[in-house]
Amino acid sequence: MKNLHKKIFTLFIAGALILSYSCSDDFLRVNPIGTLDENVLRNVAGAEKLLIGVYSNLDGTSQNVTSWNSASSNWIYGSIAGGEANKGSDAGDNALVAQVQTFSMDAANDIFNGKWRIVYDGIARTNTLINLLNTIEGEDEATILRIRSQAVTLRGHYHFEAKRLWGNVPYLNEDTEGYYVPNDQDIWPLIEADLRFGYENLPESMGEVGRVNKWVAGAMLAKALIYQQKFQEAKPIVEAIINNGVNPMGVKYALIDNFSDNFDIEHNNSAESVFAWQYSANDGSGGWNAGYGEILNFPYGGPGSCCGFFQPSQEFVNSFRVDSNGLPMLDGSYNSPENAVKSDDGLASTDPFDLDNGPLDPRLDWTVGRRGIPFFDWGLHPGRDWIRDQNYGGPYTPKKQLYKKSQEGLFTEVGQWTTGLTANNYNYIRFAEVILWAAEIEIELGNLDLARDYINMIRERAKNSEYVTYEDGSAAANYQVDVYPPGHIAFSSQIEARKALYFERKLELGLEGHRFFDLVRWGVANEYLNDFINYESQIRTQAYQGAAFNPGTNNVYPIPLFQIDISRGTLQQNPGY
Structure with a gap:
């Protein structure tokens, strides 16, 4: 559509x-x-x-x-x-x-x-x-x-x-x-x-992807209620979406097996896509029906031809560091010198570079492009050769809205000055976010064990998803991720559980346009963003x-x-x- x-x-x-x-x-009116x-x-x-x-x-x-x-x-x-x-x-x-x-x-x-x-x-x-x-x-x-x-x-x-x-x-x-x-x-x-x-x-079945149905409207309503901290009102709506929700074509919402498939053009409108902007390429629109809003956000000199914007921050990359149990470092120690993720910052692509060998959440390398890690079927990310100004923007590139080399020309606009006009939908609401809404609601209503169960659904999927691998099938990094066990300190109080929820949204939904609005509605923007600026600056x-x-x-x-x-x-x- x-x-x-x-x-x-x-x-x-x-x-x-x-x-x-x-x-x-x-009688004086004349239709032009x-x-x-x-x-x-x-x-x-x-x-x-x-x-x-x-x-x-x-x-x-x-x-x-x-x-x-x-x-x-x-x-x-x-x-x-x-x-x-x-x-x-x-x-x-x-x-x-x-x-x-x-x-x-x-x-x-x-x-x-x-x-x-x-x-x-x-x-x-x-x-x-x-x-x-x-x-x-x-x-x-x-x-x-x-x-x-x-x-x-x-x-x-x-x-x-x-x-x-x-x-x-x-x-x-x-x-x-x-x-x-x-x-x-x-x-x-x-x-x-x-x-x-x-x-x-609205009916459940609409006959076309991209239209709003009952459950899309419900998800939008739940989101508006959560923004106002009306958690008790949002709870039955979110639970109904989880238990009964279907997309406009009648497919029941679910977490799909692989985290990365949410960002693959060939998996558009999957069971996890609650509502997405529908993009298409090579349809006669000159690229205006493609992801025009993301046109700048491709590696400079790499896939997409333009323009080196939207480079993941070091602080964000560090967030994917996990402890020996495969759990996030909720105390903020992921930014310490001993835990910060090693990068090729300051190095030319021809300079020797040894990858970080510490434990990392595998979602990092489906979210961020970094040197030495396979970038879909484009080969290894070369580092600085795909960066416009490494000193200014940093050493990383975004990955979630990118496309595979095998998809170029088929799912990217042909004949334009850039191939960064793609048919890769933007998922405005994913089912993973609905589950995290449920977790947030239960935390605010004091049901911490149930909140942990919801968050663990997201972490279990991350654990069982495909990892980024080299051609020989070996993992591209030291990937470790696990669920929160019963009795974990992260769910010992409402304050600690909030930290776990806030962090899980950062890991799961990173670079999808949610973070600033989350920080504001949680009332932590001042603390978090000034700490971020102090670190990244x-x-x-x-x-x-x-x-x-x-x-x-x-x-x-x-x-x-x-x-x-x-x-x-x-x-x-x-x-x-």
Whole structure:
């Protein structure tokens, strides 16, 4: 379905203009030649076309609005801001992203305006569609409800994204009048209402991957409740998803056997994919239906041809160090000199280098590319030859959104300046995250043994997954991972159990755009991010010069100055910006 999204953009705009047109003197109205009359759209077929336009904005990119800077994978706003990755590339390449990395951004930074535009354009599209549905007569009511429920759910999703990015934001529905809507109310109840409407009215089977169904709406609702710490309300929804949830094609949700398959193009829409942005390549869109938001995030000189951004941080890599029992170092000692993961930082690709031989969680080498470790079927990662500026960005490359050499040309766009436009879906919600929600809920409700069971489901999968191996089948590193045994100190108290949950999300969901938002909602962003900056700035001095997280300001992003200006002062800026 995604390959149709961008193609109907012009049709959507034409429909939006027509539906917003009003004139009391109908006899004076002349329909412009080449523009669709509203009657063409006022039926189920027309509504479905507008609905595709609503879905189209999910990936955060649009040829007519914005591109990588507003990617809904949130690699900038969730992962770089969350300390999982450095901006990468070199110091002079895209200083606007560097401002996010150092928390020195202001409201004039145009990447925030691009993000705002794509989110609120998605909201406008949903409201245009809902207004159209209100005028359709003589069609099957169940079909209309099915379309309406998708639109309302997606409206809730777009507002959720706005809420967690900017905090104080306006809510717009089909009844909103005027151009100037203030951001002076708490919109959480309205987000919940939209998502609950979808959960209560959407069917389980949708007949197409990529559509929201009952369980996708439920997962979005649960996520919104958890962000508000409404754990008791979220619990039955999460349990229902775990026990009964199926994807839009009717496949029951489950953890798939291999962790790495979640990031393999050939396993898109697996049983673990609760909801994903649907990417496709070589479909006539010129790459705009591919993962355009991730276009910069490929090894410089390696697969993808561009551009060396989004380089995993040393602190993030160190997090995969385990103790002698294959368990995380929850006390923070993974960053100590004796435990920090050895890298080729400062070495040319031709210089001798001995790999780290200490115990590591095997998820590291499916998440991060590092020298001497097989990089899918591309051979061994060469180190500096795939790094644009090692001194600035570090020695590592991202791996989760990359593709195999055998997939180039088949699942990557042909004929563009880069092969980094791929059909590799972005998993917005994985079933692994749903299980970790369940663990978080039980921790907050005081059921620590049950929380341990949930976390161990994730760790058991990591233990039994395929490891990265050399051609002879031997493990590429000293991989060790195990489950938490009964009575482990990590589950001796609620405080300790939280540490285990926070860390497991970091290991399992790393570089997937969640970390910054997690740290903020947990209330630990100030402590964690300033500790991170203190550590990483000693290694990447230039990249983190002057960096500091200010909890009074940086828990949310600045509302774009352009949006405040065109609102004629109706929108009020977040404190500190």
